[in-house]
Amino acid sequence: MNLPESVKIIEVGPRDGLQNEKNVISTKMKRQFIDGLMESGLHDIEISSFVSPKWVPQMGDSKELARYYAGIQGTIFLAPNKKGIETALEMNCKKLAVFVGVSDSFNKRNINKTTSESMKELEPLIRTLKNEGVFVRACISTSFYCPYEGIIHPERTVQLCKQFEQFGVDELSVADTIGMATPKESYRLFSEIQDSTENILLTAHFHDTRKMALSNIFACLQAGINRFDASAGGIGGCPFAKGATGNVATEDVVYMLERMGIRTGVNLPKLKETIQLIAPHLSNTITSGYYTVEA
Template sequence: MMDLPTKVTIIEVGPRDGLQNEKYFVPTDVKNKFIGQLKSAGLIEMELTSFVSPKWVPQMQDAAEIVSANSTDTYRNIVLAPNRKGVDRAIESGCKAIAVFVGVSNSFNKKNINKTTKESMAELKPIIAELKANNVFVRACISTAFYCPFEGKIAEEDTIALCKEFAESGVDELSVADTIGMAVPTESYSLFSRLRQQLPEILLTAHFHDTRKLALTNIYAALEAGIHRFDASAGGLGGCPFAPGATGNVATEDVVYMMERMGIDTGIQLDELVKAIDIIVPSISRKIETGYYQLAKTM
């Protein structure tokens, strides 16, 4: 076994990535209570919402209200903004941390935002430069980093090239995603080892979906590759409306349980995290089926 970190950071993506595909609108006050309890559990970095067209993602229509309700605390409150219009709305709302995203796969990118990967980067580079000039934290989400629902396996070199392009543009963080949950641990270890070696100065975050119940094994492989930042979603909420077959993100509570049992500090209290999931459960259509949460409710 390689040396593992003594501490990791978990970035909670439930309020944004977790809820974006929920078919029923979750009331704004419920979202804010959910976010508040997640922070009480110890989650200090979080994707709160996204500034996208309500026509395409109705769940995010209250983005400005969500940001306003969380604007006074000292947490890293990240919002997703896919284009110039979204970024402008985010800045107007006072956001200090913004996520942009691009798929390595052209097909995925076209389905998602109607642009090729190259066209998306051409649009984003000047925006990133402006954001950094205004001291905004910029997170770049790299979708379909391993596999694409339309193109199949993505070449590792293509993912690394896109990550380098983002790094050169000045982003602070790369969140590298197994969007449809097809990666296996050998692929996780290989990609993250190379990224860590080639991009040592940037924050590298691993983002795994649990479609085939391999997320925790992929996270362990990334740990061994030297990664100590991981996206996760309370209750395993999530999915991508533009990626057929993509189920929920890896559950925050399962990641926390695994890390803490391994002696790796997460700074997160599991009992408080369960309370956060309890807040959101009555307002969502899906059943929470993650291992730790189910166990906690029977104890």
């Protein structure tokens, strides 16, 4: 088997996990959640998103969170448009994420632009961020399947990745947004992206809608991928993709990798304590394997 000695976990629970949460989570609780994640050994964390509270009320305290975390190495803030990027720079954020969907249909329902329109808008913004010394992470949605268009041909995703590389982004987070990818498809797509790009960090982002996320992660390991997004407790979803459940649970990913002899640097008991802290405030019950089974 082709297995790395260590893997980097990018924790997306505070942003991608909570953004679609029905219950209002207080800023104080979010901070306790984030602090617990850091104490468990997760240092690359999506903290919040600079979006309009009108559309994503849960992210309404992004500036307040930025005051606490923007200066901490590894913390990531999502800034999907010019206004969000301007706010992020004002808050001295050093690591930003932008996003776009491979599917035009998904992209239009998400931000009312086609994929090409989004990329045209993002190019000068990304180049400005790089001139400011900001680390840029590009999150690519519907990389395998779209809830409106169906299967996405791998070449479409590869070409979008290459375009982001030309813009100068530092990292690509390639997502199975609705959780339909199979291990075979995951191995193929990530292998093709690696063959088509150079000098860029490549991260896999899987949702566990059909309980194939861990299998897909294993397939990606075989393709040489050693960076994965995950969400503590498996919290999350997608408001623009009906039926899409949460991200793969961080604790399950860590448990699988550590049992395989792959280092993650994450303390599982501490991570479980942190999930126990946030769980009573969530609208859904935590059902991940490690959380519900392990002592």
